[in-house]
Amino acid sequence: MNSPANRELTESFIAFYRDYYRSEIGTLAQHYPKEQRSLTIDYTDLHNFDTELAEEWTSKPSQYQEYVEEGLRLFDLPADVKLSRAHVRLTNLPDEDTYYPGQQSPRDQSGDYITVEGQVSKATEVYGVVQEAAFECQRCGTMSYIEQSSNVGDFQEPHECQGCERQGPFQIDFDQSEIIDGQKLRIEEPPEIAQGQNPSHVDVYVEDDLVEVVEPGDKATVSGILHLRQQSSNNQKTAKFSTYLEGQAIELKDTEFEDIDLTPEDIEEIHDVVEDPETDIFELGVDSIAPSHEGDEDVKLGIFLQQLSGVRAELPDGTFRRGDTHILLIGDPSTGKSTLMDAAERIAPRAVSVSGHGASASGLTAAAVRDDFNDSGQWTLEAGALVHGHKGLACIDELDKIKPDAVKSMHKALEQQRIPISKAGINTTLPAETAVLAAANPKYSRWNRNQEDHEQIEMESALISRFGLIFKFTDQPDAEHDSMVADTILISKDTAKRYNSDSHTVTEEELDEVEPALSVEFLRKYIAYARSNYNPVFRDESVRKKMRDAYVTLRSANGYDENSAIPISTRKLEDVLRLAEASARARLSNVIEEQDVERAQKEIGDSLRQFGTNADGDLDVDVIESGTSMTQKERRDNLIDLIRELQPDEGSLMVGKLCDVAEEEFGLDKRTVKDEVKDLADNGDLWRPGGAGTVRAFR
Known part of the structure; x- marks a missing residue:
């Protein structure tokens, strides 16, 4: 020096x-x-x-x-x-020294100072790092002070005592050592770069005032020195070396769509398309989502509006109203649910996807976990899909198969869009302003037309009620519809093969039949531009009253008798408002017009008619919000009364006998009776003193 x-x-x-x-x-x-x-x-x-x-x-x-x-x-x-x-x-740093995780070369950049852009996926608890270690000789008491390197696994101890000149033994004195805070982070490729693939990552070690600067879910640029660390297998060193970053600087990235580059030409093109009097942006949007999937225009419009999102608003008291609309696609296999989800994921400027099959809370929301990421075995804060998708879209397949702990964690995540973590000394709240597009199957894989739909859903009603749009998919043979679906599948694949072949030709008309109306690249830019620049409000009092009056009218659709089913709750009013805001954004407008209200109301109405009515065909809020309908409540009450009538003074009633009498008196099939008895017993309304084949009602 x-x-x-x-x-x-x-x-x-x-x-x-x-x-x-x-x-x-x-x-x-x-x-x-x-x-x-x-x-x-x-x-x-x-x-x-x-x-x-x-x-x-x-x-x-x-x-x-x-x-x-x-x-x-x-x-x-x-x-x-x-x-x-x-x-x-x-x-x-300049662009040539800036990388996404996985792009840096261990051969070319080892030892260099570089910048990595990405999203924080994991963060350990804060731990202590010794900068200068004080060692006391156990023979003579002389203190030795040794500067420590930041390199992982490089801890220096005295070789010889400066007092007695012996080689120890030495003991570290923490009171006289200089100790600072340390933390390990994992930086992954952001969702819009990974685009559904398993994201690459790099681990980062930070110290002192860089500790707790970021949390899982944050997007950041981290600058530091790229190091190599030798890997081992079965306690044997190998020739493989992994990379890690010695973090020297962190900058948070706040822009919602920072990875979408919009030029003046892009913005001009967006306005030209939206404002063209010869076209309808909503028809273009619908025709651009999974053109190889025949029909389901109402679902496609819902997905289109979901991408544009409503406006998140914070109220003076500190509470807020979310802008994101959550959509649930539920129904028979092979009806196109996955195709629509894949299309939505490709279009979204920011999107993550995850399978709900066996997914835990850490995979879907966030959790404090113990894993091998933390070198010292302490707790790690790990972000799930809803945190990674912050300000974007999360596609969740097989929602009906997620673990109970994940269901519980999703309730607040979907409504409050915040995920509180309080475990093992980790107390924080992670942002999850994420729209969810989920798919699920009925209880027995396919719909049973002899049962009400909500009885065939194995998901908590508290979770289902968070979805503003629920669409029912059925695989019902229909010659005309089946012919259209078959044509779409066969023509689209045949056209694609001929388009990519040198020995075949394809006409412009044939291409128009299978190509999306708007390219994925254009849609991503358009959505990012609309969401970043437009925050619509009601044009005037008359538009607001139109939405209010429609809500009041629908609330009274079943009359005011105390035994009548309540059609909707205020949740649906908020859903309509969110979709109306998204509709205005689609038009690149800061004003909600009557057409936006009407479009949103129609979309909500289409959804409710598919999943929101009871066996009598009436709108029934309890179908979604409590998992039962007025009709089902009456049926369960009748069954309980029948059990009380049939059961002996002591002992229990055989379920088989109950099924026979219920079929004769109420026209209920055995499967329905057994399902109801099971649900009532699980809820504590009945008990089974002799096992599953018996039942008894409380007096």
Whole structure:
């Protein structure tokens, strides 16, 4: 450090500070060490001052970090100010030194100072890192002080005591050692870059004032030194080396769609398409979602509006109203649910996908877990799909098969769009402003036309009620419809084969039949632009009253008799408002017009007619919000009364006998009776003293 060359480099950094960062160093000196411990340097400033110095720092960062921090310590400061442990952090590297996880080359960038862009997926608890270790000789009591490296697995101990000149033994004295905070992070490719694939990642070790700067789900750029670490197998060293980053600087990225590059030409094209009087942007949107899937225009419109989203609004009391609409596709196999979900995922500027089959809370929302990510075996905060999809879309297949702990964690995530974590000393709340598009199957894989739909759903009603749009898919033979579906499948594949073949030709008309009306690239830019620039409000009082009056009218659709089913609750009013806001955004408007209200009401109406009515065909809010309908409540009451009538004074009633009498008196089939008895027993309304084949009602 004292060679002429080293002194020259240190002087160069001191001169740089004088020219560019005198004021910032003064501020650091005033607030060091409690409020501020780092000076942040912009690479562009250093490059403008001395190009070679900037490039040398990024190619030899471990060496140059000493010079740059020595220059800070030697900078002209008041005598009582010592920046002995202050850090200098280099940010804003050029594009050629900036990578997504997995793009960096262990061969070419090892030892270099680089920047990694991505999303935080995991973060450990804070742990202690010894900067200078104090060792006490157990023979003579002499203290030895040894500086420690930040490199993982590189802990230095004394070789010989400076007092008695013996080789220990030594014991570390934590009271006299210098200890700072440390944390390990995992940075993954963001969803819009991974695009449904397993995201690449890089682990990052940060210390001191970089600890707890980010949380799982945050998007960030992390700059630091890329190191190699040898891997082992069965306690044997191998020739493989993994990479990790010694984090030196972190910058949070706040922009919703920072990875969508919009040029003035893009914006002009978006306005041209939307404002073209010869076309309808809603028809174009519907025709652009899974064109190879025949029909289901109402579902496609719902997905189109979901992508554009309503407006998230914070109220004066600190509460908020979400803007995202959640959609559930539920029904028979091979009806196109997955095709529609795949199309939505491709279109969304930001999207994640996950299978609900066996998914835990950590996979869907977030959780504190113990795993091998934390080198010391402590707890790790791990983000799930809803956190990764923040400000975007999460596609969840097989929602009916998720684990109970995940169901419970999703309730608040879908409504509050915040995920609180309080476990093992980790107390935080992660953002999850994510729209959910989910698919599920009925209880027995296919719909049973002899049962009410809601009786065939093996999901908690509290979860189902979070979905603003629920669409029912049925596989019912119909010659005309089946012919159209078959034509769409056969023609689309045949056209694709001929289009990609040198020996066949395809006409423009044939291409128009299978190509989306708007390209995926255009849709992603259009959605990002609309969501970032338009926050519509009601045009005037008349539009707001139109929405209000329609809600009041629908609430009274079944009359006001106390035994009548209640058609809808205020949840549906909020769903209509969200879709109306999305409709206005689709038109690139900051004003909600009557057409937006009508479009939203029709979409909600289409959904309710598919899944929101009872056996009498009446709208019934309990179908969605409590998992039962007025009709089912009456049936269960009748069954309980019948059990009380048939059961002996002591002992139990055989379920087989109950089925026979219920079929004769109420026309109920055996499967329905057995299902109802099971559900009532599970809920504690009945008991089974002799096992599953018996039943008894409470008097």
